[in-house]
Amino acid sequence: MKAYLDSVRAVTRRNLVNAIRNPALTVQPALGPIVFLVAFGGGLSAFGDIPGFDFPSGYTSFQFVFILMQAGVFNGVFLGITLARDLESGFARRLMLAIEHRTAMVVGYVLAGAVRSLLMFAILFGVGLAAGMQIDGSAWHMLALFTFPLLLSIVGSLFASGIALRFQTVQAAPLMFMPSFMLLFLSPLLVPFDLLSGWIKAVARFNPVTYFLEAGRGFISGRPHDTLLAYALGAGMVAVFSVWAVRSLKRAEAAG
Amino acid sequence: MNTFHQIVWLGRRSLLFTLRQPVQIVPSIFFPLMFLVVIAAGGDRASTIPGFPAESYFAFALGGAFVQGTMLSGVNSGSKLAYDIETGFLDRLVLTPVGSGSILIGHMIGSLAVSLIQLFTFLAAGLIGGVHIAAGVPGILVMFALALAVSIAFSALGVIVGVRTGSSEAVQSAFPLFFILLIFSSYMLPRNLMEADWFRWFATANPASYLIEGIRSLVITGWDLGALAAGFGTAAGVAALTLTGAAVSLRRKAVWS
Numbered sequence: 001m002k003a004y005l006d007s008v009r010a011v012t013r014r015n016l017v018n019a020i021r022n023p024a025l026t027v028q029p030a031l032g033p034i035v036f037l038v039a040f041g042g043g044l045s046a047f048g049d050i051p052g053f054d055f056p057s058g059y060t061s062f063q064f065v066f067i068l069m070q071a072g073v074f075n076g077v078f079l080g081i082t083l084a085r086d087l088e089s090g091f092a093r094r095l096m097l098a099i100e101h102r103t104a105m106v107v108g109y110v111l112a113g114a115v116r117s118l119l120m121f122a123i124l125f126g127v128g129l130a131a132g133m134q135i136d137g138s139a140w141h142m143l144a145l146f147t148f149p150l151l152l153s154i155v156g157s158l159f160a161s162g163i164a165l166r167f168q169t170v171q172a173a174p175l176m177f178m179p180s181f182m183l184l185f186l187s188p189l190l191v192p193f194d195l196l197s198g199w200i201k202a203v204a205r206f207n208p209v210t211y212f213l214e215a216g217r218g219f220i221s222g223r224p225h226d227t228l229l230a231y232a233l234g235a236g237m238v239a240v241f242s243v244w245a246v247r248s249l250k251r252a253e254a255a256g
Numbered sequence: 257m258n259t260f261h262q263i264v265w266l267g268r269r270s271l272l273f274t275l276r277q278p279v280q281i282v283p284s285i286f287f288p289l290m291f292l293v294v295i296a297a298g299g300d301r302a303s304t305i306p307g308f309p310a311e312s313y314f315a316f317a318l319g320g321a322f323v324q325g326t327m328l329s330g331v332n333s334g335s336k337l338a339y340d341i342e343t344g345f346l347d348r349l350v351l352t353p354v355g356s357g358s359i360l361i362g363h364m365i366g367s368l369a370v371s372l373i374q375l376f377t378f379l380a381a382g383l384i385g386g387v388h389i390a391a392g393v394p395g396i397l398v399m400f401a402l403a404l405a406v407s408i409a410f411s412a413l414g415v416i417v418g419v420r421t422g423s424s425e426a427v428q429s430a431f432p433l434f435f436i437l438l439i440f441s442s443y444m445l446p447r448n449l450m451e452a453d454w455f456r457w458f459a460t461a462n463p464a465s466y467l468i469e470g471i472r473s474l475v476i477t478g479w480d481l482g483a484l485a486a487g488f489g490t491a492a493g494v495a496a497l498t499l500t501g502a503a504v505s506l507r508r509k510a511v512w513s
Contacts, residue, residue, distance in 0.1 A: 032432070039439040043455040046445055050301045185294040191301055200297035 007099040011108020012115070015082065019116055029078040030120050033071040034127055037064060040190075041131050047190055055192065057221040060133045062192075064124070065145065065216040069209060070184055071120050072149030073156040077176045079113035080160020087168040087252075102253065106165075106245050110157040117153035121146055136222040144227070145219040148212040151234035156180060158241035162248035168255075183209055192217070208233045262354050266362020273336060274366035284329040285374050289381060292321035295444065296385070302445070309446055310476040315387040318378065319472030320443035322399065323464060325374040326407040327434050333367035334414025335427040342424065346509070356506035360499070364411045371407035375400050387475065395474040398484070402470050405491035410434075412498035419505040441465040466490040 041060035048059040055062045086092035096102050135142065160176040167175070187209040188196055196204055204210045215230035257265075274281065296314040303313050310316040340346040349359065379396065382389075389395050417427050440455070441464040450456040459465050470487015473480035 035436055035439065039436075039455075042452040043440070043450055043459070044445055045451045046305055046449040047299070047302060049305050051304055052301075182290075185291075185298075188298070190295070190299045195301050196298065197300055198297060200294070200300075 004101045004104050007101065007104035008108045008111065011095070011105050012111045015079075015109060015112030016115060018082075019112070029075045029116075030071070030123055032074060033067045033120070033124055036070060037067040037124060037127055038131060040067070041128070041133070044190065050191060050195060052195055053191060055217065055221060057134045057136045058132075060128065060131055061135065061220050062217060064128045064133050065213055065220055066184075066187075066189055067124060067128075068121060068146070068149040068216065069152055069212055071124055072117055072152035073180045073184060075117045075120055076113050076153045076156020076158075077160045077173075077180050079109055079116070079157045080162075080164045080176050081170060081173050083109050083161050084164035084168065084170045084172060087164060088170055096253070102249055103246060106158075106161055106249055109161055110154055110245075113157040114150060114153055117150060118146075121149060135220060137219045137224075138222065141219040141222060141224065144224075145216050148216050148230060148234065151238065152209070152212065155234070155237045155241050158238070158245040162241070162244045165245070165248035165252040168252065183207060188213055208237060257353075259355060259358055262358035263361050263365075266354070266358055267365030270333075270336065270363050270366030271369050274370055281370050281373065284325060284332055284370060285377050288321045288325040288328065288374070289377060291324065292317055292378070292381065293385075299444070305449060307449060312387065314382065314385045315476050316446075316472065317444065318382045318387055318475050319468045319470075320438065320441075321378050321381075322375065322403045322471050323406055323467045324435075324438050324443075325378060326371045326403045327410045327438070327464075328431065329367050329370040329374060330407045330410030330412075331414035331417070331427065331430065331434060332370070333363055333411040334416070334418030335424040336366065336418075337363055337415050338418035338422055338424040338427050341418070341422040341509075350509065356503055356509075359506055360412070360415060360502055363415060364408060367411045367414075368404060368407055371404055372400075375403055382475070389475055390478040391474040395479070399471050399474050402467070402484075402487050402491060405488065405495060406467050409491055409495035409498050412495065412502040415502040416498065416505050419502070419509050437462060437464050441468060443468055463490045463494055 037060075040063040044063070045059040047053065048055065048062070083092060086095070092105070095105055099105060137145070159180075163172050163176050166172075186200065186203045187207050188204055193201070193204060193210055193214055211226060211230045211233055215225065215227045218224040218226065292314075296317045299313045299317070301313075302308060303311055303316070308316075337346065340349070346359075350356075379399075389399075391398065414427060417430055418424070421427065440458050441462045442450075442459050443464070447456055447459050447465065450459060466483075466486040467490055469483050470490075473483035473487075477483070
């Protein structure tokens with residue numbers, strides 16, 4: 001067990017040191033969510049005037065929750081790209097030869113992604129406050145809110161790591177981005193779920209991100225609801241994508 | 257070989273290069289179309305905001321998709337030119353009597369072809385989605401003309417980036433900048449409904465707003481000569497700047513080679 005934890009710590013540490021030495025790795029995934037937060041929060045606030053739009057904390061807070069989820073997912077995907085780059089360069093292959101339990105490598109990458117996500121959430125929180133975001137929830141509510149994008153970051157890392165391990169090339173990046181992009185945008189992004197209509201409402205109903213958004217918006221407005229369902233979905237997704245990542249690792253090992 | 261023949265041969269090459277690689281076409285059609293469909297469905301209720309200028313948000317957002325698509329395919333032509341630099345083809349080409357103007361126009365033909373495919377696709381998506389083009393069939397022709405002008409302007413910009421960097425990756429990494437240009441425009445809301453002053457100011461200073469509003473006016477209003485003049489004027493202004501820059505960049509490249 002100690003050897004396993006040492007391996008996890010070493011892989012995590014290496015990724016974090018890399019991120020510090022190469023700020024582009026941290027800045028690049030953060031830019032998209034910041035731009036969306038500024039643009040959607042500031043420019044689309046008139047969406048809050050839609051009849052039936054009931055979110056007293058304001059449109060910037062409404063969008064902030066989506067931006068957090070986006071940051072979590074995309075940060076996870078960027079972590080997968082880092083793994084793909086390491087596989088392409090041969091580093092990850094040498095790592096797989098060096099460590100006894102290879103799942104420790106995947107866990108290390110995922111943990112590094114989670115730490116980087118937390119840093120990004122802090123930056124986004126600062127940007128949100130500067131943009132006039134209103135918080136009606138308590139400190140506990142806010143801490144609970146951040147667990148959802150953290151869960152999505154872990155799910156994103158596991159999913160993207162699986163793709164990276166199967167294709168072992170950075171050119172597989174669109175395969176990591178496309179499903180993530182679809183998952184995020186087929187959700188109540190601009191208006192609450194109740195105001196959606198037509199096919200998007202039917203799709204959003206089966207999209208787990210919808211429940212993270214609804215629960216997260218409940219926390220920031222101080223009116224928590226559907227939180228257990230969101231956490232149950234998050235736990236289920238982590239379990240499913242852990243299996244996916246481990247199976248991908250086995251496939252990579254079998255491929256030599 | 258005269259200039260016309262040079263353009264025909266280089267245009268043919270650019271067209272074949274583009275059509276033989278679906279990866280050149282599919283993303284620049286798929287991404288704007290997907291963004292349009294998802295945003296239009298999610299923002300459908302925006303048409304109930306007091307003062308919203310259209311009955312359907314899909315109709316309102318359609319103009320943005322036209323500009324986004326043509327902008328992306330335009331810039332993509334720069335990545336093809338950068339690829340020619342990476343492989344050494346352009347160096348060999350500039351040793352021949354082919355003029356830089358012919359290279360520029362020849363390169364744009366491929367991206368114009370992609371833009372045409374895009375425009376028909378977006379129009380079909382709009383019509384299937386129940387959009388009624390207020391300016392009728394003549395309006396569709398004017399929409400296409402404005403969108404192709406946007407494509408020419410941004411193809412030239414792509415050529416500048418492609419020649420200056422000589423790297424197709426560098427051209428592709430410029431895509432997010434164009435997305436930012438669109439996000440901070442009147443793509444998703446009319447300027448008069450933007451509540452944040454700074455955002456409205458940014459959208460007003462952003463040329464993409466006038467390109468979108470020109471096309472949008474034909475879809476939701478009919479013949480709004482002011483919006484069309486602003487749209488065509490902006491496209492012509494941007495095209496004049498970028499075409500000049502692209503011609504100068506190519507001539508310098510020829511001298512260095």
